[in-house]
Amino acid sequence: MRVLYFAWVRQKVGLGQEEVSPPPAVRDVAGLVAWLSERSPGHAAAFANARTIRAAVNQDFATPDHPVAAGDEIAFFPPVTGG
Template sequence: MKLLYFAWVRQKAGVAEEDVTLPGEVRDVSDVISWLRTRGEGYEAAFCDLSLIRCAVDQEHGGLDTPVAGAAEIAFFPPVTGG
């Protein structure tokens, strides 16, 4: 699965994208984040406040409870505003 990180999430995680094999117990976006936080301080910093994280699974906006089974890509990014 490809994970993509944008804006300050990328800066804190220290990586723009990566291909990973998720552990079998990972079922939804929340589980992905929990797993990522175990991978180092950068990920812990990037995902310390989940109210500031948005995601898209296979380019469809989702929430923390969005299932990831069969997904090819998850993107993480901060809230976006426009003007």
């Protein structure tokens, strides 16, 4: 599973992307966020308020209950505003 981080999420995590192999219990975006939060202090800081982060699974916007699986690309980013 490839995880991409953008904007301040990337700054807090300290990585732009990483390959991860979460345990089988991680079945959706919310579970992935919870699992990622335990990987490092930077991950914990980035996901401390998960409601402020948006996700995309395979380049489609995704809700916390959206399923994830091995081979997926999951991106995390702050809400985007127009201007």
